[in-house]
Amino acid sequence: MEILIIILIVVAVLVIPNIKIVPQAKSYVIERVGSYFQTWTNGLHIKIPFLDRVANQVTLKEIVKDFAPQPVITKDNVTMQIDTVVYFQITDPKLYTYGVENPINAIENLTATTLRNIIGELELDETLTSRDLINSKMRAILDEATDPWGIKVNRVEVKNIIPPRDIQEAMEKQMRAERERRESILKAEGEKKSAILIAEGEKESAILRAEAKKEAQIKEAEGEAEALLKIKNAEAEGIKIIKNAAPDEKIITMRSLETLSEVANGHATKIIVPSDLQNIATLGTTIKEMLKDEK
Numbered sequence: 001m002e003i004l005i006i007i008l009i010v011v012a013v014l015v016i017p018n019i020k021i022v023p024q025a026k027s028y029v030i031e032r033v034g035s036y037f038q039t040w041t042n043g044l045h046i047k048i049p050f051l052d053r054v055a056n057q058v059t060l061k062e063i064v065k066d067f068a069p070q071p072v073i074t075k076d077n078v079t080m081q082i083d084t085v086v087y088f089q090i091t092d093p094k095l096y097t098y099g100v101e102n103p104i105n106a107i108e109n110l111t112a113t114t115l116r117n118i119i120g121e122l123e124l125d126e127t128l129t130s131r132d133l134i135n136s137k138m139r140a141i142l143d144e145a146t147d148p149w150g151i152k153v154n155r156v157e158v159k160n161i162i163p164p165r166d167i168q169e170a171m172e173k174q175m176r177a178e179r180e181r182r183e184s185i186l187k188a189e190g191e192k193k194s195a196i197l198i199a200e201g202e203k204e205s206a207i208l209r210a211e212a213k214k215e216a217q218i219k220e221a222e223g224e225a226e227a228l229l230k231i232k233n234a235e236a237e238g239i240k241i242i243k244n245a246a247p248d249e250k251i252i253t254m255r256s257l258e259t260l261s262e263v264a265n266g267h268a269t270k271i272i273v274p275s276d277l278q279n280i281a282t283l284g285t286t287i288k289e290m291l292k293d294e295k
Contacts, residue, residue, distance in 0.1 A: 020045045020054070027093040029056040039093050058093040062154065065104065069162065070112045072119040074127055081162040082119065084111055086142065087155040095150030103149055107142070111156070114141050124163065131158050 021044055022028055028040040032052050047053070069083035086107060090096045100106045118137050119127055127134075135156050143153040163171070 014049050015046075018047045018049050018052075020047060025060045027058045027060060028054050029058065029093050029097045031055045036094060036098065056093065056097040058090050058096055060090060060093075062087055062089045065107065066159065067108050067111055069160065070115055072116050074119055074122060074124050076123045078124045078167060079164065080124075080127070080167075081160070082115060083159045084115060084138070085157045085159050086111055086153065087157075088142075088146070088151050088153045090150055091152045092150030095148065099149035103146075103151065106149070107146060107151070110142060110145055111138070114138050114145075124167070128161060128163075131161075134158050 020028065020040070022040050022042045024042045026042065028045070030037045030040060030047060030052055032048070036055070037052065064085065064087050066085045067083060069081040071079060072082055073079050088107065096103060115134075115138065118134055122130060122134075135158060138156040139153055142156060146153055
């Protein structure tokens, strides 16, 4: 009984530690007697005691490394600090384990040298405006260089570009001058548009005033013409009524006297009356003859 217990204890001590469960998105690199044996993916695995060992546990997730700023010199001899972010993924755990010593450090050094080579071909202005070009070139170079290490570089991003202080001040002055220039242009364009609108408004106002004056004059002339026409129609109608009535000499004489009376009520200070009233009758007879002629 004691021997069985001892055997069970020995088995438990030897077997249980050698039962390995590999989690999702991880791989174990197994060596047997010091040499690479196989790569375990996720699941349950058992290794042989004293012969097998886990050489490396590798994550298959995408890894993000933010490297410290690196001093670089542009083509026009401007020194600046640039830091990058590299997104990569381990595609072959065996190559990653045996391909290079300290792969992360190797990627950092490779990123720094590649960045210096690319920036050395660009001037300051190109460096500040060509981030996409720098990113794509670095990704292509790093991906090709890390392929023997079992690493796939998915993306490289230039995080910060920090030029020297004097360059920053010069850039700020340039930007300020550019903003002031744009402000002056916008202000001048606004004043120009405002002057045009005012001139157009004054023009339209003058046209409207002229048209209104013209319409008023036309209306006034039409009113005067209409009034004159009505007066003439009334006079004609009066003459017609007199002709139809066939007045005798006494009535004509009386109307003549009424006319003289109206003249006397006017502004005239003097009126001439014939000395002989017979002349008035003669005047009435003359008017009567004129009416007959018209008839």
